[in-house]
Amino acid sequence: MDNIPMETGFIIAGILFTLGLTGVMIRRNVIFMLMSIEIMLNAAGLAFVFAGSFWQQADGQVMFIFILAVAAAEVSVGLALIILIYQKFKTLDVDKLSKMKG
Amino acid sequence: MHSLIEWIVLLPFAGFLILSVLGKYLNKNLIGATGVGSVGISALLTFIVGAGFLAQPTQIFTVSIWRWFDVAGFHPQIAFHIDSLSVVFIFVITFVGFLIHLYSAEFMKDDDGYARFFAYMNLFVGSMLVLVLADNLLLLYLGWEGVGLCSFLLIGFWYKEPDNAAAARKAFIVTRVGDTAMAIGLFLLFYHFNTLDIRTLLGEIPGQWEMGSPLATTAAFLLLGGAVGKSAQLPLQTWLPDAMAGPSPVSALIHAATMVTAGVYLIARMHILFIQSPMVMMVIAIVGAATLLIAGFSALAQYDIKKVLAYSTISQIGYMFLALGVGAWSAAIFHFMIHAFFKALLFLGAGAVILAMHHEHDMFKMGGLKKQLPVTFWTFLIGSASLAALPLVTAGFYSKDEILWYAWAGERGGVWLWLAGIVGALITAVYTFRMIFITFYGEQKTEVHQKPGVLIKIPLVVLAILSLVGGFINLPHNFGHFDLFSQFVTRTLPGIEIDGEVESLEWVMQLISAVLALVGVYLAYVFYLKRSSVYEDISAKATVLKKFLLYGWSFDALYDKLFVVPVVTLARINKGDFIDFVYTGIANINLFFNGLLSKTQNGNVRWYIMGIAFGAIVLIAIIFTL
Amino acid sequence: MLNVLFYTAATIGVIATFMVITRYHAVHALLYFVVSLLSIAVVFYVIGAPFIAALEVIIYAGAIMTLFIFVIMMLNLGAATIDQERTWLTPKIWVGPSVLTLILLIQFLLVMFNTGLQGNEMMVIEPKEVGVSLFTQYLLAVELAGMLLLAGIVGAYHLGKRKKKILHRYLETKEDHG
Numbered sequence: 059m060d061n062i063p064m065e066t067g068f069i070i071a072g073i074l075f076t077l078g079l080t081g082v083m084i085r086r087n088v089i090f091m092l093m094s095i096e097i098m099l100n101a102a103g104l105a106f107v108f109a110g111s112f113w114q115q116a117d118g119q120v121m122f123i124f125i126l127a128v129a130a131a132e133v134s135v136g137l138a139l140i141i142l143i144y145q146k147f148k149t150l151d152v153d154k155l156s157k158m159k160g
Numbered sequence: 161m162h163s164l165i166e167w168i169v170l171l172p173f174a175g176f177l178i179l180s181v182l183g184k185y186l187n188k189n190l191i192g193a194t195g196v197g198s199v200g201i202s203a204l205l206t207f208i209v210g211a212g213f214l215a216q217p218t219q220i221f222t223v224s225i226w227r228w229f230d231v232a233g234f235h236p237q238i239a240f241h242i243d244s245l246s247v248v249f250i251f252v253i254t255f256v257g258f259l260i261h262l263y264s265a266e267f268m269k270d271d272d273g274y275a276r277f278f279a280y281m282n283l284f285v286g287s288m289l290v291l292v293l294a295d296n297l298l299l300l301y302l303g304w305e306g307v308g309l310c311s312f313l314l315i316g317f318w319y320k321e322p323d324n325a326a327a328a329r330k331a332f333i334v335t336r337v338g339d340t341a342m343a344i345g346l347f348l349l350f351y352h353f354n355t356l357d358i359r360t361l362l363g364e365i366p367g368q369w370e371m372g373s374p375l376a377t378t379a380a381f382l383l384l385g386g387a388v389g390k391s392a393q394l395p396l397q398t399w400l401p402d403a404m405a406g407p408s409p410v411s412a413l414i415h416a417a418t419m420v421t422a423g424v425y426l427i428a429r430m431h432i433l434f435i436q437s438p439m440v441m442m443v444i445a446i447v448g449a450a451t452l453l454i455a456g457f458s459a460l461a462q463y464d465i466k467k468v469l470a471y472s473t474i475s476q477i478g479y480m481f482l483a484l485g486v487g488a489w490s491a492a493i494f495h496f497m498i499h500a501f502f503k504a505l506l507f508l509g510a511g512a513v514i515l516a517m518h519h520e521h522d523m524f525k526m527g528g529l530k531k532q533l534p535v536t537f538w539t540f541l542i543g544s545a546s547l548a549a550l551p552l553v554t555a556g557f558y559s560k561d562e563i564l565w566y567a568w569a570g571e572r573g574g575v576w577l578w579l580a581g582i583v584g585a586l587i588t589a590v591y592t593f594r595m596i597f598i599t600f601y602g603e604q605k606t607e608v609h610q611k612p613g614v615l616i617k618i619p620l621v622v623l624a625i626l627s628l629v630g631g632f633i634n635l636p637h638n639f640g641h642f643d644l645f646s647q648f649v650t651r652t653l654p655g656i657e658i659d660g661e662v663e664s665l666e667w668v669m670q671l672i673s674a675v676l677a678l679v680g681v682y683l684a685y686v687f688y689l690k691r692s693s694v695y696e697d698i699s700a701k702a703t704v705l706k707k708f709l710l711y712g713w714s715f716d717a718l719y720d721k722l723f724v725v726p727v728v729t730l731a732r733i734n735k736g737d738f739i740d741f742v743y744t745g746i747a748n749i750n751l752f753f754n755g756l757l758s759k760t761q762n763g764n765v766r767w768y769i770m771g772i773a774f775g776a777i778v779l780i781a782i783i784f785t786l
Numbered sequence: 787m788l789n790v791l792f793y794t795a796a797t798i799g800v801i802a803t804f805m806v807i808t809r810y811h812a813v814h815a816l817l818y819f820v821v822s823l824l825s826i827a828v829v830f831y832v833i834g835a836p837f838i839a840a841l842e843v844i845i846y847a848g849a850i851m852t853l854f855i856f857v858i859m860m861l862n863l864g865a866a867t868i869d870q871e872r873t874w875l876t877p878k879i880w881v882g883p884s885v886l887t888l889i890l891l892i893q894f895l896l897v898m899f900n901t902g903l904q905g906n907e908m909m910v911i912e913p914k915e916v917g918v919s920l921f922t923q924y925l926l927a928v929e930l931a932g933m934l935l936l937a938g939i940v941g942a943y944h945l946g947k948r949k950k951k952i953l954h955r956y957l958e959t960k961e962d963h964g
Contacts, residue, residue, distance in 0.1 A: 062789060062792055062832075062833070062908065065898060065899065066792075066796075067833065068894075068898050069895065069898075070796050070799070070800065070829070072891055072894040072895065072898075073800055073891065074799070074800065074803055075894075076887040076888070076890055076891040076894075077800070077803045077804060077806075077807060077887075078803070078807075079769075079773060079883075079887050079890070080807060080880070080883055080884055080887045081806065081807035082766070082769050083766055083769050083770055083773065083883035083886075083887070084766075084807070084875065084879055084880040084883050084884075085807065085874075085875070086766070086871075086874045087812070087867070087871060087874075089812055089854070089857075089858060090807070090812070090815065091765075092854075093806065093815060093816070093819060093854065094806075094807060096819070096846075096850065097803055097806065097807075097819070097822075100823065100826065100846065104826060104829070104830075107830060107833070107835050107838055108833065110835070110911070111833050111834050111835060111908050111909070111911060112908070114907075114908075114909050114911070115911075115919075116911055116915045116916045116918075116919040117919065118835075119835050119837060119838050119911060119916045120916060120919055120920055120923075120924050120927075122835075122838050122841075123838075123841065123916075123920070123931075124927060124931055126841060126845050126846065127931040127934060127935055128931075128934065129846070129850060130845065130849065130850060130935065130938070131934050131935050131937065131938030132938070133850050133853060133854070134853065134938050134939070134941075134942040135938055135941045135942050135945070137853060137854070137857045137942075138941070138942045138945035138946045139945060140857065140861075141857065141860070141861070141945075141946065142945060144861055150861075150863070150867070151870075152764075152765050152766065153764055153766075155763075155765070156762060156763030156764050157763060158763045159761055159762045159763030159764075770882075770883060770886065773883075773886050773887065773890060774886060776890060777886065777889055777890050777893060780890075780893050780894075780897065781893065784893075784896075784897050784900070
């Protein structure tokens, strides 16, 4: 490995994370929101792996594995819920799902 | 014998505790026995203590039970002090109290609140004993407040009627005005002398405050305010006629014999303070004279039998105040004792009549009871004769006559005070026998419902005997110097000097008062029994005057306009005041922000996420700049 | 040379992610996401985590994204949703959030550059090392992750089950009772 400076990885992770956050905030379709959340999870994992290789330990990669497991479980349940939402409301507009307003 | 004094006071309190805690579990006989017995044993102990006291002429002693508190050098004790003045008072309180308790054992036996009644009565007797036996003014004030409380509880005994509760409240509030004045007087005394112990005060006052000094006058005025409130004198006399809403034994005990004389006791006890300010003495005499006239005239127009007696009480206490004001201390105390006897008798008799007339109070609906209720009639007649001071045979003659004599002849007396007393005596005779003739003579308008039993008759008879012979222990000077009572009382209170060489004119004064009493009886006979046409004419034309007198010279209406209406108006104007505005303002601000913030909870997920992002920005900014 | 590879892959990843969030058609966005994931996998490989690179491709791009695509195909949304997306993604909508996240990004960068880190050499970390660490040091977490996945499976099954409509017996037709 050559001299890739430390900060580059974190910059990349930061950019990806903010892109994902922007995606969650501006999209109105539920599926796109879920996708943007996946982007964020992936970016966080990237940061972990970078840090792990910086400290030359395996802990970063272990963390990434757990993040992966969490993302998998969350996506499966989330998509099942999306299917139910579509069956009930006949639309995927997240603004229509505002029954919990104060 | 020292230890017996504590029991005199503690037994009624013990009776109160037993009856208030266990009252609903005991049967009626046991309640009656406890209530009457506690006061009865107190009376017995009083006799023993009094006898022992009389045997040793110059002894006074103090019994201290415990130290009440000790703050910054001020340590009042719960201590009882016996001297000749307090012996007279406790004798009257316990003995007349015992007779009244005996009477109420039968009078109140059909009432549901039997135990409550005796509990309150015992508490009253206990508080009054504390008041007269107190060693220091703070303990006296405790007793003072205690009797005020019991008066409230007992006037409003039948509290389910709103009128009774209103009368009880009126009594308490009006006497409160006096109590506050007295409290301020106590503060003043404490501030200057750093103690409220009566012996110490009486010793130090002549030294520190010279005769007529403004401080002495102020303190005396304030204490007078308290006395005026409790004794229902001008200007605080409006509560006593309304207090007749309570049961008759209550009126007899509290508003005839004991509580209303607490003011007399206070002035007599603190006599040195009052002597130090002659102006206040004159005010006392004038208050007494004015009150006795006002109340006497008001009694002429009443038709409720108990209200006649109420106004009569106010009037007689006016006589006592008159005596105190001119410096005739022992005469005032003598009249107190005799008045206790005959006024209690009259109230108890009125209660028997009311019971017989099935709770009818209006005299004009009674009549012809002379044959139906003989014992009641004769005892009532004796009591009225004593009240009207019929000459030579009744005790009232001796006591009232002594006051009138000193009002004329005493060094602080004067002819105007004597004239007021004499006119008052005439009016007293007129209204007293008016009451007798309307109630007991004439044709019967209501059927007799229930004749009195033995427990009612015994106190009536005993008190009637005392009203007759009680005066013989202190005959006037020209009947022979048989003045046991004055000798006894002047061990504690000063005597009185007679102005000038008028001692030989005493018999003239006695003749005048005797003649006037008989003239009053005759007038009452002419107006109310024979119903002469002159009376009918005057009575028909004088409706305005009658109404004015009926309402006690309209003091209630005056106070209503002076005090009640402005305060109520101010309270109405101030209903939406700015202090409330502050509190409701806080609530309104909260509501406003609640409205604002609840708009952010619109259920929109993207809005929430934006909130999270914003929060993250702020948090990172804070954490990494600090 | 690895440097060049690293920077190229990183750039492709960023551009692809940007395309993900701005597409109107769901499947287009998903495909761009897959591209992004693959380029990130290359990045992982370059910095010395080959095991993770493999996992990224297999699980993230291969399983999770496939699941997404299947669900979108099942929902069968049609062309109307694409027009809907066009109306929903106006400049008015994305200006505010973009500014917010830009500020957040600047904050991240500032924080990172102010905490002085000095870089070590990056070494390759073998899969064996990762495995040893997983099953000795982080054994409990592995078990928990397993349980989490189990819960996810059960939940997804239950939510996706087709429910039978059950009528109250009084609402049934009379022919059952002759």
